[in-house]
Amino acid sequence: MDEERAGRTDSAIEALLRDLDAAELELIDPPEDVWEGIESAVQAADDAPGAVIALEFRRRKVRRIMLSAAAALVLVAAGVAAAVTLTRDDPARVIASAELAYDPASFDELGAQARAGAELFAEDDRHSIKIVDALLPSPEDGADLEAWLIQPDEEGNVADLVSIGLVDPDDPGRLEVPAGYDPKAFFVLDISIEPRDGDTSHSGRSILRGPLREL
Amino acid sequence: MRPSAVGLDSGQRSQCGTDRGVVISHYAFGVPSPASQSADNVEQAFAGGDEDALRAAYELYGALVYTYCRRSLDESRAKDVTQEVFIRALRNRGQYKPHKGTLAGWLIAIAKNRIIDNIRAEQRHEKRRSEADLGEVAVEAQVDQAGDRMMVAEALRCLSDRPRRVIAMHYFDDLTHSQIADRLSVPIGTVKSDLRRGLLQIRRQLESVHG
Numbered sequence: 001m002d003e004e005r006a007g008r009t010d011s012a013i014e015a016l017l018r019d020l021d022a023a024e025l026e027l028i029d030p031p032e033d034v035w036e037g038i039e040s041a042v043q044a045a046d047d048a049p050g051a052v053i054a055l056e057f058r059r060r061k062v063r064r065i066m067l068s069a070a071a072a073l074v075l076v077a078a079g080v081a082a083a084v085t086l087t088r089d090d091p092a093r094v095i096a097s098a099e100l101a102y103d104p105a106s107f108d109e110l111g112a113q114a115r116a117g118a119e120l121f122a123e124d125d126r127h128s129i130k131i132v133d134a135l136l137p138s139p140e141d142g143a144d145l146e147a148w149l150i151q152p153d154e155e156g157n158v159a160d161l162v163s164i165g166l167v168d169p170d171d172p173g174r175l176e177v178p179a180g181y182d183p184k185a186f187f188v189l190d191i192s193i194e195p196r197d198g199d200t201s202h203s204g205r206s207i208l209r210g211p212l213r214e215l
Numbered sequence: 216m217r218p219s220a221v222g223l224d225s226g227q228r229s230q231c232g233t234d235r236g237v238v239i240s241h242y243a244f245g246v247p248s249p250a251s252q253s254a255d256n257v258e259q260a261f262a263g264g265d266e267d268a269l270r271a272a273y274e275l276y277g278a279l280v281y282t283y284c285r286r287s288l289d290e291s292r293a294k295d296v297t298q299e300v301f302i303r304a305l306r307n308r309g310q311y312k313p314h315k316g317t318l319a320g321w322l323i324a325i326a327k328n329r330i331i332d333n334i335r336a337e338q339r340h341e342k343r344r345s346e347a348d349l350g351e352v353a354v355e356a357q358v359d360q361a362g363d364r365m366m367v368a369e370a371l372r373c374l375s376d377r378p379r380r381v382i383a384m385h386y387f388d389d390l391t392h393s394q395i396a397d398r399l400s401v402p403i404g405t406v407k408s409d410l411r412r413g414l415l416q417i418r419r420q421l422e423s424v425h426g
Contacts, residue, residue: 013417016367017386025368030281030297031290035273037298042269042305125310160306163332178328179321180303182310198337 096120097215098189100208108193110137111207116172118189120212127183129164131172131191137207138169139193146194147175148202149186150209160186161202167191187212254373258318261304262311269305276319277301279369280326286361287330296333300326319369320423327362327424331355366420373420374413377401381409 098118102111116134120127131147139145145167153159165175177183189212193205257275260268280300284293303325304311311321334354371379377399384390384398385406392410396403 010414013367013414013421014386016363017382017417020364020367020387024364025371026282027278028282028285029278031294034281034294034297035270035277037294038269038273038301041298041302125312125315178325178332180300180307180310180325180328182307185307200332 096212100210108205127177136169150188316423370417370420378409
């Protein structure tokens, strides 16, 4: 939680007020096609239940990740279990954990010797993920390791995903789950190799992946 | 003394969200503006799963989110991120708790992460990692600060006419409590009360973003 900012003093708020520029009170109306895009994306989701297509996939280069059949079964089963208690809001306690695994059939070979676990922390409505017991490879020059949370569909394919940040192989640390993403739905943790090529979509070069399971 | 900020002079319309068509009567002091009531209704409907609430939320806050995106992104990316924010909000509306904060603040919090992700991806393309890491700190602070300023402005738009005018006169025109009381012909206690109410509204908006 961003406690310092949430509990800011009157004087801090007054400073913000005094610093406000008149132009900042003016809002810019979004172009009409913004709502049209929202409407069509929502409609597409309604037409294909369980196979939600994220907007970024439609508007940018699509790199769908297929989970293996075995992994899909694990994820669907894990989803049933994980959906029960991930909303407990005890302060900063671990509510779920994951053991990440390498899939030789579809993952990047750089992950063959890698290993890592993860713990999901909950504090009020916010979540963070700590990568633990990690032995992670350093990617090639011009690339980083990146952690993602994946929302699988009923068949175990990727319905949606979100980056939760870059991972330092030597000090993976803790990563914040962005606001608006529910770990009940986005319950699969994935670590991938991401070239610095400006493409925000997943590269398809996963090295480790696993579902968060409630404790 | 600087000129009064645009939109804060007497007789202005309430501009809560983008519901800008409601004139706040000078005689409606102390009564929540119709725009605020509308925002409350939309928040409840959105949290309750009303399918039409997405459109209503977009009509109220589409410009707020888009303007925030445009502060940091070009038009094309701002349009993309605005769309993503509302689609993600719809998918995750079960997480939104009206009693914990405003819908505007929740949407801005989602937008903040998407903007940072977008900029970070762009930086990753252009810089080596060590430089990008340093840049990310600056970017996050910058986007965060822009979000705060958006929410302060949004809180002002949502205030009814007199508290809004009192805040403008005190913080923008640097008038004292006594001067404001004289100009508006109200007791000085009313001025202080309006200022307090305004600060509380701003605090609530900021807490909606930062949790």
